[in-house]
Amino acid sequence: MPSAKELATLAENADEEPGADPRLRLLGAYVAQSLRPAAGAWERCAGTPEAEQLFQAFLGREAVEGQRPLLVVRPWLGGLAVRAGLDEAPESRPARAKGLFFLRTGPEPPGPNSLRGAVVCGDLPAAPLEHLAALFSEVVIPVLANEKNRLDWPHMVCQDVRRHAHTLQCDLLVILEQVKGKTLLPLPIGSEKMEFVDFQSETDLDSIDKSVIYAIESAVVRWSHQVQVVLKKESSQPLLENPTPKVELEFWKSRYEDLEYIYNQLRTIKVRGMAGLLDKLQSSYFPAFKAMFSDVEAALTEAQDIHVHLVPLHCHLETLESVEFPEVKSRLQPLLHVVCLIWATCKCYRSPGRLTVLLQEICNLLIQQASNYLSPEDLLRSEIEESQRKLRVVSDTLSFFKQVFQDRRENLHTYFKENQEVKEWDFQSSLVFVRLDGFLERLHVVEDLLKTALDLHKLGKLEFSGIRGNALSQQAQQLFEEFQEMYGVFSEASYDCLDPQSTEFEKDVTEFNQRVEDLDRRLGTIFIQAFDDTPGLEHAFKVCRSVAGATLVLSTLILIRGWMSNPAYED
Template structure:
């Protein structure tokens, strides 16, 4: 990658680089430029770029422009080359590029605005920046800067105050670099004081050690107080894989901290504190004991959570209707973890894990139902999908209550039994709200299946035509209302959005009005039936459309026609 960056000149804008209008570049002019040849030689040497790759790179007009802008214009003062998979690519920007993974070749202007075509080598400053510079920066500070500044010959004329102040700033800089590198790598690195490494006088050592102990304590406490349920408390909905990954990472992090505080240099620091009877000694010793306990806890939990990996993988890979069969072995494994793990058998941790499994099932249900398309699919398909989702959620909750009662069976006679005595509402708070929405949607679908069949109803008798037109009119009206519901933009399964609930209530109120109007039509149809045969014809004409649905009208019919029958 080649990148041209720099500060804007008076001719450039504040928002970026402004180039003068130029005719199209010619590859021949660039290839015959000795300055470009020099850059090519450096790229060959530093980045190990092959000739064909460079020719492909320099043949692009945009790449030629970036290089010539750096050489001939004042608005760029830095050029960076980076070989990505041995293919150099070029990016022009007024900002530093994102982190790179391979070696970087940097070319800087040395106090000039334009690079001359002759005798230009003394106008350029070349440098190599390794990939992942955060790994090298602490070494540069401790092995280069500290060595230079700690040599008394380099600052003989400096006041002692200035020398000490520079050392303190170096200490802070190195400490920040080490901790930042650890964060970037996802682990905790405890910086060692430079004065200990370089055996400086005792008063300087003690002050630096006590400062570092305070920093170490803060870093370690931040790890010890980490909670796997933090994302749940923040309102996110993580799955169980997050729980397993948390404890695997926590174990590795704590083992790393334990290794660092047990290293010879850290033990030397502890010995210094002990000898001077520092108040920091006992407090940090307590922290070290807590680290050892936390390591045992993380190792135990990580060990017993591992069997869940295959179950989670199966849950994620199976189709949603097949999830039912995987739930019994899941709860069996959870009960074994509860009864066998020394550290995971607490209500707080089991509630978090169960909530995360609920989230996984809910996410699979959403993917299966496709909430934004739920009301747009065929009614029969929508009813089937909603029913399957309700069945899976109910099965999960039923298995929870079943295994909750069977917890004592997982303990031997010599073990103290710990029950799942936490409220079920803590586990199913979200799934219960999703269930409420699913039941509403199921009711809407059932109602729609009934009313959308009104168009098939034909009533006979003396007033059959009029009554049939009334039924058809109601059918058309219901079609319009159902179409409005299908075209709605909100997510019907988002329980934080009340728009669907308001629409549902309004829809059901209108349905009750339809029930009354339809009941009136049916009464009129039966009243105008001349004999038993015509009465049964009316009943049959109404039975056919609602034969396979849970119709409200089937319960209505015998009451209205009982006297005639």
């Protein structure tokens, strides 16, 4: 914190500037000493309109009428940022950068020369949990462990305070490890003596405090709950978020590392000493400990085996994500080849449920790559021919993936050794392709839409000759303008037209098709009138060529009906 002399100097400097609030310079002195920002950073930060409103609300007399106001200053983008609370930290805050807080303590606003008595200031660590855990481990626990600090405390109070402090410390350490993806099994109070206990000596066993035994048994119960949470995790849990295969690989890697971390903790001298004590005392919690250890050991073996077999998939997935989508097709067969090898060689992964999850995630990856290639926001705004070409590439690639899957499924026996029992893929293909099929169906809807739009775009160039040629051409032009208005709905929409869950797009397509049917009928009427005006067969064929350009089924049917009923063309 700045000294009284420094604050006084700042206040004098602030008084020299007309209209300047000296209290801002006092706040700036704390910021400068704590955060050490670049020269002029505080002045630029405090001069923004947003910061001025926050400072006015913080320093005013009415600031403490409700909840006590809090200001937080953090480094941000080479300067400083001021926020009105802890939850409103800048999104681009540099990692591992501490902040500073100011908190009003009373109704009286701070004076121009000092903030004491009105504002409390303190540092906000960059990693609050690590900071709190270190505070407990290095300050609180040693202070409570020192008998000189609790000479006048009753014995029960000492035990209760130490127990609560130890519990809080354990909770903090468990949370810190959870952030890293690891499961910490906190040791109970008294476990540090377990490695020195001789379990063959009756004297040592009798000397152990009953509270220590109770703490060990309670720890076994807590560990069992923690281990069960880890064991019950399945890679299929995030499927609702449409994950890619990398999530599957990362799941088994982290599961293997976490179980290995738990296993190593259970193999330490202290934990083995605790287990030996429970065994000697014939505690009812010893069988639970043995069962937990066996479950961890079996799960670790399984996770390690699966992780080792899934690693070869990583390079194929990296390639699939890095190449352009038209090049994906040639990479699909090698990818499924590796999947078949995993099925044949990894007994732990030879489960329909687990393989279905992996194949669904591969489908999710293909859908993701296809969407990026098609660019849904531009698909209905770009040139129609180019969009159609891209749609054909995507449809062909995804259909080829389904064909390769079926081919590998039929030849799965070739991946097993002669003396090995063949395990077929006895699950339904629809379970694998449920989302891919929905995506392909949406592609067909978009493709039909583009085909209709391409046909109707030719209305703008449609011209008729004859007596009523000019009037018919104007009617066709009017239909073209109506079509442009109808199709403009899709180019202006904000939804993802490739998302099978988008009901707005389906609604717009249904309405568009209904209006297109009406345009078809009106266009057919125009063509019939054009045929009626034709003086001979040569002119009739010219109209037919115009119809061929339109390629609208209903219009053609109406046209043929009108032509066949015209007496001028009877034999």
